[in-house]
Amino acid sequence: MAPPMSANTFIKALRDEGLDVVEVGEWRTHNREGHGDWGPVHGVVIHHTVTSGTESTVRLCYDGTSALPGPLCHGVITKDGRVHLVGCGRTNHAGSGDRDVLNAVIAERKQLPPTNQYNADGNVHFYGFECENLGDGKDPWPEAQLEAIEKAAAALCRVHGWNEYSVVGHLEWRADKIDPKGFTMKDMRARIGARLK
Numbered sequence: 001m002a003p004p005m006s007a008n009t010f011i012k013a014l015r016d017e018g019l020d021v022v023e024v025g026e027w028r029t030h031n032r033e034g035h036g037d038w039g040p041v042h043g044v045v046i047h048h049t050v051t052s053g054t055e056s057t058v059r060l061c062y063d064g065t066s067a068l069p070g071p072l073c074h075g076v077i078t079k080d081g082r083v084h085l086v087g088c089g090r091t092n093h094a095g096s097g098d099r100d101v102l103n104a105v106i107a108e109r110k111q112l113p114p115t116n117q118y119n120a121d122g123n124v125h126f127y128g129f130e131c132e133n134l135g136d137g138k139d140p141w142p143e144a145q146l147e148a149i150e151k152a153a154a155a156l157c158r159v160h161g162w163n164e165y166s167v168v169g170h171l172e173w174r175a176d177k178i179d180p181k182g183f184t185m186k187d188m189r190a191r192i193g194a195r196l197k
Contacts, residue, residue, distance in 0.1 A: 002160045004039040007088045009159065010074070014083055017155035019148060022084045024062055030071050031089025037124045038090035043105040043166035044153050045094050045126045046188065047073065048135040048179040054078045057132045062086040073128040075152060081144030083129075083152055093130070094122025097173035108165040115175045122173055127156055135181045146183065150191040157196060164193035 005013065007028040014021050031038070051057040057076060061084075064070030071087025078084065099120040100113045129152055133139050153167045160166075169185040170177040 002039075002041050004041045004089070005156075005159060010088060010156075011085065013155040013159045014075075014085075014152060017151040017158070019151050019155070020082045022058075022082055024058060024084050024086045027062075027071075027085040028088050030062070030087045032069070032071075032092055032123070033089055036090055036121060040125065041127060041160070042102065042125045043127070043162065043168060044156050045122065045128045045168055045170055045173055046149060046153070046180050046185070047093060047128060047130045047170045048133040048181060049076070049130045050135045050179075051132060052134055052139070054080070054084075054132065057130075058084045058086065061130050064092060068092050073130040075129050077129050077131045077145060077148045077152060079132050079142050079145050081142070081148040083148060090123055091128060092123060093128030094126045094170070094173055096120065097122045098175075101168065101173055105166055105168060108163050110165055112168065112172050115171075115173060118174070126168075126173075129153070131180060133180070133182060135179055137181050139182065141182050146188075146191075149188060150195055153188075154192045154195040157192065164189040164196060167192055 071091045076084040096118040098115040
């Protein structure tokens, strides 16, 4: 069981991994406290935003919408490779997903089971990174952004002593999701694994 990182530990881990980190608003205390538990944490979920434009994307992830209040993740990874911190604590990013997948992540299994249930609250157990991309399979993923995703996930894994199999895509957590679209989580996990070694 891993307790969640403090804000100071979180930002230090990202910067120690060589990331350019931007602190947004009151991110250190911006969370969904009072709307469910936060922790123990077991992994990281990677998303795409279905947006374009750094400023509007970061603002959306910080504020959320009337239907889904923010923060919508812990960090927003923009196309230029910067990580914008928008929340610390429970955030509205993973939603309900498959407990079998959660158990596989906890066990750091290389092969994930198919996701076909909504019986576990991912917002309790996962850090989340939203990545600026239209999610249409055509919008490019610049290398600076892919490298930042790799570094951010590796940074969190390093702090908790996890391996790359603690990192999943939203589509691996929920059957109704397609993100991230435009690269495979298998390839991203390979990059994270190589970095951790």
